[in-house]
Amino acid sequence: MGRLTPTVPLLAALLRMLSASTLEDGDTDETVVSYKGYQLIRVFPMDGPQVDLVRSLVDKEEQVTLWSRHFAPSRGVDTYRRNQSSAADLLTSPQVKGTVVDYLDTHHIAHLVLIQDLQTAIESENPPMEPEEEEWENRGGHRLSWTRYHRHKDIDSYLDYLANTYTDICQTEIIGKSSQGRDLKLLKVSTGGKGKPAIWIDGGIHAREWISPATVTYILLHLVEFRDQHSELLDSVDWYILPLANPDGYEYSHSTDRLWRKTRSRVGGSRRGSGCYGVDPNRNWDFHWAPGSPSDSCREDFSGPRAFSEPETRAMSEFILSRQGEIKVYLTVHSYSQMWLVPWGYKEEKPRDYYDMYTLAEKGVEALEAIRGTDYLLGTAAELLYTAPGGSDDWAKGVAGIKYSYSIELPDTGDYGFVLPANQIEPVGQETWAAVKAIATHFADGHN
Ligand SMILES: [Zn+2]
Structure with missing residues (x-):
């Protein structure tokens, strides 16, 4: 199924409503996001102040996103096994990579590169469909x-x-x-x-x-x-x-952004060009739910309106x-x-x-x-x-x-x-x- 690329927004919206097969191929007027030059860097903060330094780096630097974090204090009394030190994995764009590494070195935070080029990893992740x-x-x-x-x-x-x-x-x-x-x-x-x-x-x-x-x-x-x-x-x-x-x-x-995490609902009254799409469906359940403000709608862990x-x-x-x-x-x-x-x-x-x-x-x-x-x-x-x-x-x-x-x-x-x-x-x-x-x-x- 090819992708339809209508130029008139209203027509695009109508086609989306009418055509389930178009929908199956994902959003029609988005270009595929490339992660060329993006690196996954693991950092090993040794103590509370270093954890705070990593946190503030992620908060301040828009082009650094947190993939995973294990900021567990070293209690370890009743956890099953503790074979991993405290670590966090940061996805870093090529534009800020140098700045990030300088920051980590300056603050003596140990780090290593887990993925050299994310786009290469994405392209080799999934083999094509076999004819059979x-x-x-x-x-x-x-x-x-x-x-x-x-x-x-x-x-x-x-x-x-x-x-x-x-x-x-x-x-x-x-x-x-x-x-x-x-x-x-x-x-x-x-x-x-x-x-x-x-x-x-x-x-x-x-x-x-x-x-x-x-x-x-x-x-x-x-x-x-x-x-x-x-x-x-x-x-x-x-x-x-x-x-x-x-x-x-x-x-x-699959169609547009390999790293998309959330749903694809329109939130925060967003139209194209304003606000963001989607809610983190694992922050949206009605038990000790924490409200996010509309300005949080672009966050990956936005809990929803x-x-x-x-x-x-x-x-x-x-x-x-x-x-x-x-x-x-x-x-x-x-x-x-x-x-x-x-x-x-x-x-x-x-x-x-x-x-x-x-x-x-x-x-x-x-x-x-x-x-x-x-x-x-x-x-x-x-x-x-x-x-x-x-x-x-x-x-x-x-x-x-x-x-x-x-x-x-x-x-x-x-x-x-x-x-x-x-x-x-x-x-x-x-x-x-x-x-x-x-x-x-x-x-x-x-x-x-
Ligand atoms: Zn998950």
Whole structure:
């Protein structure tokens, strides 16, 4: 499908409204963002003052963005493992790179370059579609694979394929629509019967974290298409799986800006040329939600004009509440940093039943690490990262009352960051599936 490039704005708007296939290819009048010469620099602040210096650099310098930070104080008493020193990853434009390095050197803050040229990493991340994959679709199947990252419509049609092929256990449900009108399609996997515990898994809340939906569909592949290998997990547990929770942002990250994180709603009354697009869908949940002012609308972590301003978060929350009591585990899959995060994320204190939550998570992490030795950190977001309000995992625990609520931050630890090469989908999928199986086995064994 080619991209339409009308020159009259009104015509463009009309065409967008009329043509779903145009929409599938993303926004039509944006040029693709290039990250040529951008570098990812990891900094290692040694103490509080150095952390503050890094923070003020990010705040002041518009062309420096924070990809990931691990400003954890060195408590380490009850975190699973502490094998990473305090670090932050900064994406730096070629224009300010020299200034940034001078600043770090002047303040004696250790640093190293993780990615020499981000555009090169982006261009080699995802191999082209194989001819066989195209053919397979023509034979009435689907063209999803786990050797490359696919667009929304391939992921969507895989869910339809599963529902049409495994009619006895799979059912799709459209739980809502995105701002731009894309279906939020969920797959329910169940062998029937009432009163079973259910596990919810969502992927792709953050658009640029491509490894997340790829891993969630890998989990679906094994759960459904290799069901004979673990029939007890289907007999005793129901599954609600939403691989792409933010399809607009995901498509935009394919078509226009590889590093897009948020939704694509129009916020702050923005029209083209004023204000910014999108809300961080992991700051938008109605539990200790922190309001952002309209002037924050350009920030990557803008929490939205109000809690649940985004149709995506609203639809997910309504579905989850409609299954309240049934869903026993909430898993939300993000990247990157190799962490298994336990609430709370909005404050330093831990929930009263933290020990139970931690113990089950430990089973998942141990099963994951047994596959190929990938190191994961386990603890609260406040311990391992930073406190942040309005996250989906806190809401699932605090409002929906789901005892076991976790965020999984998939690989890597910064060698590629968000731009993880597609040849990592299968190994990441295998180990994450092992973790999910370990969690499900707990319930298959009759625990609650
Ligand atoms: Zn994320």
